[in-house]
Amino acid sequence: MMRKVAVFTGTRAEYGLLYPLIARLKASPDFELQLIVSGTHLSPRFGETWRAIEQDGFAIDAKVEMLLASDTACGVAKSMGLGTLGFADALDRLRPDYLVVLGDRYEALAVAQAAAVMRIPIAHLHGGEVTEGAYDDSIRHAITKLSHFHFVACEQYRQRVIQLGEQPDSVWNVGALGLENIRNAPxxxxxxxxxxxxxxxxxxxxxxxxxxxxxxxxxxSETFHNVLTALDAFPEHQVLFTYPNSDNGGDQIIQMIEQHVAKRSGVAWAVASLGMTRYLSAVEASACVIGNSSSGIIEVPSLGVPAVNVGVRQKGRLSAESVIHVGTSATDIRSGIEQALTEEAIVLAQSACNPYGGGATSERIVDVLLSAGRLGAKVFYDIPGAGTGAH
Known part of the structure; x- marks a missing residue:
């Protein structure tokens, strides 16, 4: 019997990573694909990227509005509550056999907690990672504890998910799904x-x-001001900004981007969302990628381009040698950019080994879901010799 798999996406970046899995599920005769779309996809401020999903040929089965105008911590928490209400209705109507959730966003936690209460098995991608500079770190681990299937990006993360009490035979090291795009996307x-x-x-x-x-x-705001100051030290380079996520404080960053672009007309530009294929293409054409996005850590090294990772947001995440980690001062950021522009850094970026793999990730995920039998209650896995009173 054909099984229904709901895939959740709440941001443009997350959708880009999920694209190969969504496409494979749609093409499979064994699954009925259901798409639940929410978050910034539905926001005009962030480019209404749900339209790009439909342009890719995917039908959206549920649109769940959840974003409030406020980007304060209180506003984000209230958005999660609104999301949970909407996701409960959507899941009750769609009745999927599985829910696929990627990453560590608060939108993903909202849908995961609704699914867990409704006893819908969750397949979680990119668990076990560490990003000490964002509350996403706690959200990621919380989603792990709500999930039955764990598809991680490297062996170190697999071991961490097991350390969280998940059964070893429920955790698969499949590599990073985004690297499949790099291989296959035009x-x-x-x-x-x-x-x-x-x-x-x-x-x-x-x-x-x-x-x-x-x-x-x-x-x-102070760190991003220093990023802008550092960029001014390279007048021979143009700058393309993409908007931040809808985290608390994001509106201020967007305002700073827009003010900077207005002052540097013809030299700097801003785009709310490039989309997956245009983003990968822009990375390959750039001199280097600057900021604190996970893409700079996970995907950019496979594109042969240096990345300058600013500050602590991604602290703890495994990275390739081609990623240059810098502090938050304008001097530190400028030095990191100068290093990224050296011949040595360029050569290293073109040959660096990406620790996140790059195989047939979506195929492996679909195979696991296809072979899954009836799931019972989750049982906490105690690592032998740990937490049992053994000495």
């Missing part, structure tokens, strides 16, 4: 990107994405 010429977004980019240029830090002693 590339878009820079001229086409310019045409699509009204830009005038030419090499060399920097691609910049900075997200607010939400769980560490780092001022997002």
């Amino acid at each position: 590339r878009v010429p820079l001229e086409r990107i310019n045409e699509d977004f009204g830009l005038k980019l030419s090499s060399p240029f920097f691609l910049v994405t900075y997200h607010p830090v939400t769980a560490a002693d780092e001022s997002p």
